[in-house]
Amino acid sequence: MGNGMSEIEDFSKAEYYTNRELSWLLFDKRVLSEAMDEQLPLFERLKFLSITASNLDEFFMVRVASLKDMVNAGYSKKDIAGLTPGMQLEKVNQKTHELVKQQYDTYNNCLLPQLMENGIRLISHHEDLTEDEGAYVDKYFADNVYPVLTPMAVDSSRPFPLIRNKSLNIGALVRKKSGEEELEFATVQVPSVLSRIVTIPGEERCRVILLEEVIERNIHKLFLNYDIVCAYPFRIMRNADLSIEEEETEDLLKEIEKQLKKRQWGQAIRLEVESGMDLRLLKIILSDLHIGEEDIYPIDGPLDLTFLMKMYAMEGFDDLKEHSYHEPQPVPELPEDENVFEKIREGDILMFHPYQTFEPVVRFIAQAAKDPDVLAIKQTLYRVSGNSPIIAALEQAADNGKQVSVLVELKARFDEENNIVWARRLEKAGCHVIYGLVGLKTHSKITLVVRREENGIRRYVHLGTGNYNDSTAKLYTDLGLLTCSETIGEDATAVFNMLSGYSEPRSWNKLSLAPLWLKDKFLYLINREKEYARQGREAKIIAKMNALCDKDIIEALYEASVAGVKIELIIRGICCLRVGMPGISENISVRSIVGNYLEHARIFYFENDGRPEYYCASADWMPRNLERRVEIMFPIEKPALQQKIMHILQSQLSDTVKAHMLLPDGTYEKVGKQDKEAFNSQLSFCKEAKSEARKKKDSTDRRVFIPETNHR
Numbered sequence: 001m002g003n004g005m006s007e008i009e010d011f012s013k014a015e016y017y018t019n020r021e022l023s024w025l026l027f028d029k030r031v032l033s034e035a036m037d038e039q040l041p042l043f044e045r046l047k048f049l050s051i052t053a054s055n056l057d058e059f060f061m062v063r064v065a066s067l068k069d070m071v072n073a074g075y076s077k078k079d080i081a082g083l084t085p086g087m088q089l090e091k092v093n094q095k096t097h098e099l100v101k102q103q104y105d106t107y108n109n110c111l112l113p114q115l116m117e118n119g120i121r122l123i124s125h126h127e128d129l130t131e132d133e134g135a136y137v138d139k140y141f142a143d144n145v146y147p148v149l150t151p152m153a154v155d156s157s158r159p160f161p162l163i164r165n166k167s168l169n170i171g172a173l174v175r176k177k178s179g180e181e182e183l184e185f186a187t188v189q190v191p192s193v194l195s196r197i198v199t200i201p202g203e204e205r206c207r208v209i210l211l212e213e214v215i216e217r218n219i220h221k222l223f224l225n226y227d228i229v230c231a232y233p234f235r236i237m238r239n240a241d242l243s244i245e246e247e248e249t250e251d252l253l254k255e256i257e258k259q260l261k262k263r264q265w266g267q268a269i270r271l272e273v274e275s276g277m278d279l280r281l282l283k284i285i286l287s288d289l290h291i292g293e294e295d296i297y298p299i300d301g302p303l304d305l306t307f308l309m310k311m312y313a314m315e316g317f318d319d320l321k322e323h324s325y326h327e328p329q330p331v332p333e334l335p336e337d338e339n340v341f342e343k344i345r346e347g348d349i350l351m352f353h354p355y356q357t358f359e360p361v362v363r364f365i366a367q368a369a370k371d372p373d374v375l376a377i378k379q380t381l382y383r384v385s386g387n388s389p390i391i392a393a394l395e396q397a398a399d400n401g402k403q404v405s406v407l408v409e410l411k412a413r414f415d416e417e418n419n420i421v422w423a424r425r426l427e428k429a430g431c432h433v434i435y436g437l438v439g440l441k442t443h444s445k446i447t448l449v450v451r452r453e454e455n456g457i458r459r460y461v462h463l464g465t466g467n468y469n470d471s472t473a474k475l476y477t478d479l480g481l482l483t484c485s486e487t488i489g490e491d492a493t494a495v496f497n498m499l500s501g502y503s504e505p506r507s508w509n510k511l512s513l514a515p516l517w518l519k520d521k522f523l524y525l526i527n528r529e530k531e532y533a534r535q536g537r538e539a540k541i542i543a544k545m546n547a548l549c550d551k552d553i554i555e556a557l558y559e560a561s562v563a564g565v566k567i568e569l570i571i572r573g574i575c576c577l578r579v580g581m582p583g584i585s586e587n588i589s590v591r592s593i594v595g596n597y598l599e600h601a602r603i604f605y606f607e608n609d610g611r612p613e614y615y616c617a618s619a620d621w622m623p624r625n626l627e628r629r630v631e632i633m634f635p636i637e638k639p640a641l642q643q644k645i646m647h648i649l650q651s652q653l654s655d656t657v658k659a660h661m662l663l664p665d666g667t668y669e670k671v672g673k674q675d676k677e678a679f680n681s682q683l684s685f686c687k688e689a690k691s692e693a694r695k696k697k698d699s700t701d702r703r704v705f706i707p708e709t710n711h712r
Contacts, residue, residue: 353466354478
């Protein structure tokens with residue numbers, strides 16, 4: 001391979017790329033492979049199958065919806081893989097039908113028999129109930145379900161009811177008892193306020209039936225003047241992509257609230273029905289929803305497998321769950337009873353969640369709220385938990401007279417409602433609330449605390465790869481840095497000035513921001529490695545992220561690969577780059593880790609001719625992150641912390657249990673042990689965090705008790 005090849009090679013050819021939607025479906029398939037893994041405890045497999053279902057719901061509401069919008073608008077521009085929206089939709093439809101079939105094969109052939117073996121009987125059809133079980137279920141229906149239901153008949157005076165997005169419904173064909181031949185349509189929504197899993201008491205370990213089966217069994221009690229000809233569950237998915245013309249919007253808050261209501265009634269884009277549904281019933285539903293043949297999903301089993309997550313939460317099945325993973329451990333550098341600011345002054349602190357607890361981040365803000373020397377707290381919020389201690393601390397800080405500025409991103413998808421509530425609460429408490437920037441989502445994770453100290457003002461900064469959400473911090477792997485570096489403090493101030501007053505600094509010290517500078521910085525770093533490789537010097541890139549689909553970045557990686565740079569990518573989800581193409585991407589490997597925790601950290605390593613640089617960021621290598629969002633990348637400069645980062649990357653590159661490798665044909669394959677010892681990086685990080693916390697505790701205990709024993 002000549003070094004001049006990249007000068008003449010055209011890296012923009014469609015065959016060098018994978019379509020992002022098809023790549024995403026491969027990711028959901030990797031999650032499904034966990035549900036199929038017989039090495040995993042049974043309830044963990046139920047959980048993974050549930051995750052594939054909720055993933056797919058979101059994929060339809062957003063990505064498929066967007067493709068349909070493009071097709072309806074006559075938009076025919078091709079994507080980087082050379083596919084028009086129409087072509088993408090066709091391929092996505094085919095692959096989605098295959099995926100759904102695999103989901104239900106897994107459910108029916110692998111998981112149901114396993115549940116039975118473990119004494120858990122999931123009664124799939126109400127016809128299978130014994131007489132005693134039937135009596136219990138009927139009484140349960142009369143006492144708990146009947147009062148909540150709203151049966152709806154359709155006739156000349158009552159139009160077809162609006163069916164809510166994602167709701168589970170039972171459709172029925174009914175005939176008047178007065179002897180009329182004509183069939184009418186009736187429907188009832190399965191209420192989401194009631195538990196979908198109904199437990200039937202008895203001697204066995206566990207018997208459950210789903211709520212829709214209970215309703216279907218008793219549906220004749222809802223339509224007393226009718227005979228029920230047939231009844232089947234159905235569920236629809238609607239377009240949930242919000243379209244907001246921000247330029248014309250006077251009040252973003254009100255506009256988003258208005259659009260949220262529309263989400264319930266957007267265009268129907270998928271219809272799930274129980275397979276074998278009476279065709280006359282199906283025809284009525286289809287004619288009202290205006291849905292095409294390709295969007296019908298006949299399901300062999302219960303609709304909406306997300307109920308399996310509720311099953312996972314049932315008590316008494318600990319023996320069927322995974323117990324190798326530990327609770328989040330204390331951060332050794334930040335003992336609970338010590339002042340966070342003093343500890344940060346001793347040196348930068350890198351936290352690795354969820355192996356280490358998120359509690360110090362909450363404590364950082366809570367202490368700042370109470371500390372009389374703290375003058376101001378500024379923070380960006382993208383997604384926070386339902387009962388967020390961070391929100392409570394910010395309210396308290398404002399109450400204590402501190403300057404509190406919070407950027408709440410109202411456009412965080414599916415969290416819009418939640419964020420509107422928080423924004424109003426914070427405003428009420430006296431915080432300055434900024435609602436993001438027009439046309440851009442603010443996805444960066446940064447907190448700045450300004451404190452008055454003996455030597456003047458000092459700025460403390462937290463930067464992270466994940467959201468300020470104490471709930472998801474137990475499930476998502478993320479990195480967070482606490483620092484009082486002067487240069488980062490200056491940059492942090494500039495970030496908030498930019499967000500609240502649109503003033504851009506002339507230059508940055510350490511931070512790189514999207515949408516203005518970050519993409520160029522990444523391209524510069526990749527090209528620098530390429531130049532070193534061409535000169536025969538040390539060059540290597542390791543990058544970990546959730547998704548890679550930015551064409552400019554992929555082209556730069558291909559060029560670097562051609563020049564001889566070894567590139568190791570760890571990408572959880574979408575990857576539009578192709579590996580192993582002769583003369584183009586032979587030096588690139590891509591692995592995806594799908595495990596107990598959701599891999600969420602973004603880490604970037606550049607060899608830089610033997611002077612390695614390490615970065616963490618809130619951004620993936622996607623056009624939306626690099627061009628349409630406010631994102632932050634920050635360097636990790638302390639040698640001990642750099643070693644930690646390299647250890648994380650090397651561990652993930654050595655994973656033989658949860659890693660899948662991308663193959664040249666575009667499919668993924670589990671790495672497998674191949675004579676190596678089984679190594680699960682997530683499990684290993686758990687053990688390391690526990691051992692570090694124990695070491696710290698032992699040394700603290702010794703420090704306290706040794707003098708006393710000597711004294712005696």
